[in-house]
Amino acid sequence: MLLLLLLTNAFVLLPWAGAGRITGGREAVAHSRPYMAFLKIKNATKTSRCGGFLIRPDAVLSAAHCVYNKGIVKVTVILGAHNISRKEPSQQKISVVKRFIHPEYSGKDGKNDIVLLKLKKKAKINEYVQNISFAKENEHVRAGDLCTVSGWGRTSLYPPPSDVLMEVELKVQKAKICQQFFRNYQPQSMICVGDENRKKSPQRGDSGGPLVCNKKAHGIVSRGIKLRFFPELFTRISHFEPWIHEKLRSFAIQDIPGSPSSK
Structure with missing residues (x-):
C-alpha cells in the first residue's frame, strides 16, 4: 500500500x-511524537487538513499555504492524537484565534512558507501533548x-x-x-x-x-x-527564528485589555 x-x-x-x-x-508508535498537531481547516464549502507542531503551550508552527486562503472561517488544532478518526481521551481540541502568516510569503514560489498560530487557550502539557x-x-x-x-x-x-x-x-x-x-x-x-x-x-x-x-x-x-x-x-x-520570537512576544501584548491588537 x-x-x-x-x-x-x-x-x-x-x-x-x-x-x-x-x-x-x-x-x-502511538503518541511517540507528542508535539504533532492536526489542523482542521474550514471554509464556507469544505474542510481540509494540514499538519503542524506545538512549540509553546499556546503556539503552533505550520506552513503558510495551509491557511493563506482568506475564505477560511475556522482553524482547529487537535493535539495528543494518534488515530484522528476517533475521540481519543488524549486529544485536546483548541481553536486558533490568530494566524501570523509571514508578511513576505509567496504562494507562487513557496518563499517564506511559514505561519505561527495562536491558540485560544494554552494546551495542557502531559505525556500525550508536549512542545518540541x-x-x-x-x-x-x-x-x-x-x-x-x-x-x-x-x-x-x-x-x-x-x-x-x-x-x-x-x-x-x-x-x-x-x-x-x-x-x-x-x-x-x-x-x-x-x-x-x-x-x-x-x-x-x-x-x-x-x-x-x-x-x-x-x-x-x-x-x-x-x-x-x-x-x-x-x-x-x-532562518525565521527571530521572526518567530518577535511574534511570540506579541502574544502577551495582545492579551492586555484595551491594547490595539486585542480589539
Whole structure:
C-alpha cells in the first residue's frame, strides 16, 4: 500500500495543501511524537487538513499555504492524537484565534512558507501533548543528515488519507539538487530533502508538519513536484527564528485589555 509507482517526470510545482500523504513510510508508535498537531481547516464549502507542531503551550508552527486562503472561517488544532478518526481521551481540541502568516510569503514560489498560530487557550502539557524545540538562527542541518517527517496524509496517490499518524525517514540533500528542480530555491530559507532511490516522501497535506533532526524541528513541509517523490522543499526554521520570537512576544501584548491588537 505504501509503495507507489512513479507515474511521471513532469516538473509541476505544488504546495502540499489539502489532503496529503506520507509515502513509503510506516505507522508511528502511538503518541511517540507528542508535539504533532492536526489542523482542521474550514471554509464556507469544505474542510481540509494540514499538519503542524506545538512549540509553546499556546503556539503552533505550520506552513503558510495551509491557511493563506482568506475564505477560511475556522482553524482547529487537535493535539495528543494518534488515530484522528476517533475521540481519543488524549486529544485536546483548541481553536486558533490568530494566524501570523509571514508578511513576505509567496504562494507562487513557496518563499517564506511559514505561519505561527495562536491558540485560544494554552494546551495542557502531559505525556500525550508536549512542545518540541526548534532550530536557532545559528543551527543548521547538513547534507546527509537523516531526519523524520510525520503526518496524517494519504498513503497512496488517491484518497482517503490515513487515520493514524504515519512517519517516514528522509535525508537532507545538497542545495544544488533542489536548484535543478526549483528555479527560485533559496538555500538560506529552504532545506532540500528527499530519498532519490526510494519512493518515500511527504506529499500534499502533510504540509506544515516538522522535519525533525536530532529531536529538534529544523524544517516545515512546504512544496513538492507533482507526482514525483524527489526532491522536496522544506522551510528552514532557523532562518525565521527571530521572526518567530518577535511574534511570540506579541502574544502577551495582545492579551492586555484595551491594547490595539486585542480589539
